[in-house]
Amino acid sequence: MNLFAWAKGLLVEPGKTWAMIASTPMTRMSLLAGYVLPCAAIPSIASAIGTFLGGNMPHIGELAVSYVIAVLSVLIMGAIAPPLAARFGASADAEAGMKLAAFAPTGAWLGGLALIVPSIGGLLALIGALYTLYLFYDGAQHLFPVAPARARMLGFSVVLASILLNMLIGLAVGILAH
DSSP: OOHHHHHHHHHHOHHHHHHHHHHSOOOHHHHIIIIIHHHHHHHHHHHHHHHHHTTSOOOHHHHHHHHHHHHHHHHHHHHHHHHHHHTTTSOOOHHHHHHHHHHTTHHHHHHGGGGGSHHHHHHHHHHHHHHHHHHHHHHHHHHSOOOHHHHHHHHHHHHHHHHHHHHHHHHHHHHHHO
16 A cells, blocks of 8 residues: 555544554555655645745744654654553564554644644644544554453553653753753
């Protein structure tokens, strides 16, 4: 499947798409180059266009930092997910962890397209970010098979880890910016 097919599948048929992702061999580099790098750029590019259309000049440095943070988040979450899954009885599968980290942010990245429209774009991007939490929850259960009761707890744990990771990265960037 190509980038557009994966993204569309995660939006309209996430369970079926996660099952296909789970059964498709992928490397860290193929995920980064073929999916993460182009998709993670969507919110920054859309924000730049929206800012320009709103009559202002976009802050390219801030947009570049946002893009780098998105890619870094994928790499860090890809490393966090396998040992977290192992705590719930799943195998600490590095490939599954990277797949989860690479594909779950699809909702936020595609929701970031709405940033082209400054007045309501932020709200629509937030909805995309919330959908990303669902994709982390659902994807963890498909990529790290465990008993159903443990799968739900694993899904919640991955969502919590994702939220905490992004809060810590945001805090670190805020501290470094001042």
